[in-house]
Amino acid sequence: MTTGAWREWTAEDASAWLTAPTADDDKYRRGVLGVITGSPDFPGAAVLGVEAAHRTGVGMVRFTGPRAVRQAVLAARPETVAVPGRVQAWLLGSGMDADRRSFVLAGDLQHALASGEPIVLDAGGLDLVGSHSGPTVITPHARELARLLADRDIDGSVEQIEDDPAGSAARAAHELQVAVLLKGAVTHVCDPDGTRLTVTESTHWLASAGTGDVLGGIIGALAATHHERLAADATAITHLAATAAFIHSEAARRASDAWDGGPVTAMDVAGAVPRVIGGLLGR
Numbered sequence: 001m002t003t004g005a006w007r008e009w010t011a012e013d014a015s016a017w018l019t020a021p022t023a024d025d026d027k028y029r030r031g032v033l034g035v036i037t038g039s040p041d042f043p044g045a046a047v048l049g050v051e052a053a054h055r056t057g058v059g060m061v062r063f064t065g066p067r068a069v070r071q072a073v074l075a076a077r078p079e080t081v082a083v084p085g086r087v088q089a090w091l092l093g094s095g096m097d098a099d100r101r102s103f104v105l106a107g108d109l110q111h112a113l114a115s116g117e118p119i120v121l122d123a124g125g126l127d128l129v130g131s132h133s134g135p136t137v138i139t140p141h142a143r144e145l146a147r148l149l150a151d152r153d154i155d156g157s158v159e160q161i162e163d164d165p166a167g168s169a170a171r172a173a174h175e176l177q178v179a180v181l182l183k184g185a186v187t188h189v190c191d192p193d194g195t196r197l198t199v200t201e202s203t204h205w206l207a208s209a210g211t212g213d214v215l216g217g218i219i220g221a222l223a224a225t226h227h228e229r230l231a232a233d234a235t236a237i238t239h240l241a242a243t244a245a246f247i248h249s250e251a252a253r254r255a256s257d258a259w260d261g262g263p264v265t266a267m268d269v270a271g272a273v274p275r276v277i278g279g280l281l282g283r
């Protein structure tokens, strides 16, 4: 396993991975994100991911997750299309329970994973890593990564991961042969090819429910809008994931600054994303 040095991802790096729409774009050329997230227990995770994807500037979001969640998603974001169709990337798993997958849902997830399109696998979709066919990033926190490794008989307790997030993320990328974004106060983004990037979170207020679901939506939107680049170079998913983590961190800082350094909610973080992207594009 290669254990190269880790590099902090900067505003300059992130801005180089963002593209504004051009006169030649329409919503389809810009990129469509397919989203299968949420559950009757956690409809909010779906709402947050979809909100964040829209705020990141994707061409369209198609939500084809559980029927019970659809209404909440559409009520929050009527821009969302709830009809199956072509997509350029998928966000799967936030707010889902891997142990309570209906036959139809399992089929929809497998269909997405077999599509060859870029995939963001989060939370209740993490167990599906390995059945992906396109450029894929998994987005666990320490507990989720520990569970995933245990399921595959790979060493790595929560304590070990928290003590050595860098080594744990790199080992997971190597063992699972997938890009890994391990969330924490410092987020580690790496892949089996040796790319090793960190994003030091701008505020500890980010440690609140639902902010990870927002991050999933940002990565998904960047994957959809960079589908052509990903088709030419699958390893771009690692840099896009780091860019998303940078945007997420900056959005949290801006959202907190708006309250004089006070607390933020996940929805506040999503709401601050357009300003962060505007600033990065204007650099």
Ligand SMILES: NC(=O)C1=CN([C@@H]2O[C@H](COP(=O)(O)OP(=O)(O)OC[C@H]3O[C@@H](n4cnc5c(N)ncnc54)[C@H](OP(=O)(O)O)[C@@H]3O)[C@@H](O)[C@H]2O)[C@@H](O)CC1
Pocket (backbone or CB within 6 Å): 041, 042, 043, 044, 045, 046, 093, 094, 095, 096, 097, 123, 124, 143, 144, 209, 210, 211, 212, 213
């Ligand atoms: N708005 C939404 O819809 C949101 C939806 N979300 C969605 O929820 C899903 C699960 O995500 P997660 O991160 O909570 O999962 P996970 O690692 O299994 O955590 C469980 C572990 O935590 C522990 N634990 C629980 N309570 C604790 C306490 N008070 N104090 C200390 N420990 C406590 C508990 O330990 P135990 O009680 O068993 O000892 C267990 O080990 C996921 O799909 C995500 O997307 C979230 O994003 C949030 C917003």
Ligand SMILES: Nc1ncnc2c1ncn2[C@@H]1O[C@H](COP(=O)(O)OP(=O)(O)O)[C@@H](O)[C@H]1O
Pocket (backbone or CB within 6 Å): 141, 183, 184, 185, 186, 187, 201, 202, 203, 204, 205, 206, 207, 208, 209, 210, 211, 212, 213, 214, 215, 248
């Ligand atoms: N102590 C901390 N300081 C700053 N950011 C944190 C800290 N702990 C977690 N985070 C960030 O907060 C987010 C939490 O995501 P996650 O654990 O998936 O929450 P949820 O499942 O509730 O959405 C991640 O982006 C992570 O990097």
